Amino acid sequence: MIRTIITKELRTLFASPLAWVILAFLQVILAWIFLTRMNFFLTIQGQLAHMPNPPGLTEFVVVPMFGIASIVLMMSVPLLTMRLIAEERRNKTMTMLLSAPVSMTQIVLGKFLATAIFLALVGALITLMALSLLMGGKLDYGLLVANLLGLLLLTGSFAAVGLFVSCLTTHPVVAAIGALAAFLALWLVNIAASDPGSPLHLFSLLKHFEGFVNGAVAVTDLIYFVLLTAVFLVLSIRRLDADRLRA
Template sequence: MKKGMMIGFSEFKRMFNTPLAWSVLAVLQFVLGLLFLTFMEEFISVVQPATATSANPPGVTGVVVAPIYLWAGIIMLAVMPIMTMRLFAEERMNKTLSLLLTSPLSSTQIVLGKYLGILLFIFLVVALLTLMPLALITGTTLDWGVVFSSSLGLFLLLSSFAAAGLFLSSLTTQPIIAAVSTFGLLFFLVVLYLSGNTQSNSSEVFIYLSHFSHFLPFLEGVLDTSDVVYYLLFIIGFLILTIRKLDNDRVLG
């Protein structure tokens, strides 16, 4: 497994050899920072004065911090496919995949290595985002439970995006096709959530299948093992599919 980790670290390092990871992180941080500022402004000038006298006023964590994580999840619907499209499709296009295939590595090691690389990137995204609520600790007290569960939820959500993207990237030679199909799949799951919630057509199954329905409880500070299990199954399922695809390539490709 040591080699899988080495591949992961090398992948992570290579992301920063090109401007892609830098610009993605910069744009994300800028957009989310603006959102954070807007929410803070709203909280200070409108929400707080209006509810200060009520018995149980909403705190800054619920009004500002949780929505920021939700928005981060939504923006990453579009960003994650760009980060995962390269993983296998680009190696195929540049014919560099044979380096890994010729090395004494199993398909499992290759796939886990690649996935670990993208997990490190996700961890960085979540960590940079968490700096924003952390900036508030000098002025107020935060609900640490909600901050923690939101970070964990976002991490799991993005990890599930990445697993789907990794699999779709292993199917094609064109990174752009990998990105478009990943975005399509991720957005399809959002549409499932929306259509499951419509009044005419509400369906528990659709809601259960969509990844956002399992993300929202995290934002309220509810840590439900069934939600965690949903993400783990989603991730493991796509990783196994990717490993199978790589093995199959040697037979059919």
């Protein structure tokens, strides 16, 4: 049953121009970053050769690409998640899902997984671009995998938070703005804390994502993202259930 909902979400997503615009936009930006970083690497390659432990192609080209992708996705995931519940409510199509023999958990998980699959596709495209470097050089696979894993976990939690915000309203635009505000708050919450030992750092997406960017995957960072995603999925289910009770 979850598979039916995933298929439906992906089909309606790709039936609208939104998915294609996001994919194209992301690809253009990343290709541009890819080329400029490549160029930069080639110009300073001679100097790097004299260093004892020089940064390689992966550090120079792949890592910035994932960094930019995380920021662009932070801004585009709200556009994907705003549709999930708010638009269904607005178009009155939510009734079809609620009247069908499907549980609220299945609806929420189906919608989340569909978004996650789309984001994994984005991750795959970036990885393919990185792998194209193999034609003329070597890659640090550990660093590449850490970055990919980090991006997937990060965007997965974006999807869960965005889905929850979408459950709160019937206006897709409000859902998008609300989700973006939530992401920015989570991303930058550590700026508010000047003390490096402040507990606010524990909540910052950026802090937890940094580990993956540097290739140092810590269990705490993994747990943070998984927990964040799970909490907001549960909240979404509860919120939709409450809707049926209160309406």
